[in-house]
Amino acid sequence: MAAFLRAVPRSPGPAAWGRPLHGLWYCSGRDPRRWVGSRPPTSKEKPPGTETETFQMVYRFDAIRSFGYLSRLKVAQTALTVVALPPSLYWYSQGLMTFNSLCLAGGIAGFALAMLCWMSHFFRRLVGILYVNESGTMLRVAHLTFWGRRQETYCPVADVIPMTESQDRPQELFVRIQQYSGKQTFYLTLRYGRILDRERFTQVFGMLDKFK
Incomplete structure (x- = not known):
């Protein structure tokens, strides 16, 4: 996985995710809320009132587009x-x-199904973009679906466990985004992703220099 991440070139400047095979999205670097495509991203557990909220992008993982291609492939x-x-x-x-x-054909099919289950389990939890609303109370996580499309999940910031309280270290390839309620766990990479708003990121996850 680390070799794959190193092989994916980082896009220069603030270019956002692309839209592979009509499934992912393209987000303008100037206005991350402006979408180009036939369908908007799906939302999971979208709280009421978030349609009028203004969200600020605080983290982005540019290689998510390649993972979307790989998931569909x-x-x-x-x-x-x-x-x-x-x-x-x-x-x-x-x-x-x-x-x-x-037997060989059956073994290949079984192995392909097992790999699909494992890869889908990981890709659906891999964070592409993180947003925080202006009041700092809601975290919006953009990640992939089983089909490699974009999906957004909303998490109350009060329910997010600060990374300073977890066993993960920022030097690791992936760190977890966990919730006190025990809901879905996400993975993000601080090594290959970019923190765009360190102040808001710190308000949600804690000081980076205090990580264990």
Whole structure:
């Protein structure tokens, strides 16, 4: 994973995420709330009243676009592998394929499904952008869906566990965003991501120099 992150070039300047294969989004560097595309990002557990809130971008991980491509590519590859199983069974019943070849095809399909589950579990929790509202009470997390599209999840700042209270260290490849309520855990990388507003970021997650 670290090698993949190093291989992905960081985009210069404030360019935001792209929109791979009509699934992700493109966000203008001047106005991060201006979307180009046929559909807006989906929101999960969107609190009432947030439509009129102004959110400030505090963190961005530019390589999320590449992870979106990779997620979609993995879904397509797994689908093709699984679809090839019925023809393999038919060819085996007709004596056109050996039992070892059938087992190999089944093993490849099973491995592809297992990898898809693991990668989807991680990619759906990988943070691309973090926003905080003007009052500093709500955190908006932009991450990927199973299909590699953008989804936004809202978390009350009071429910977010400061990173200074966790066992994670900022030098690690990924650190966790956890909640006192035990809801969904997210992962962000301080090594390859960029903190755009350190003051607001500190208000939510604590002082970086106080991390364990």
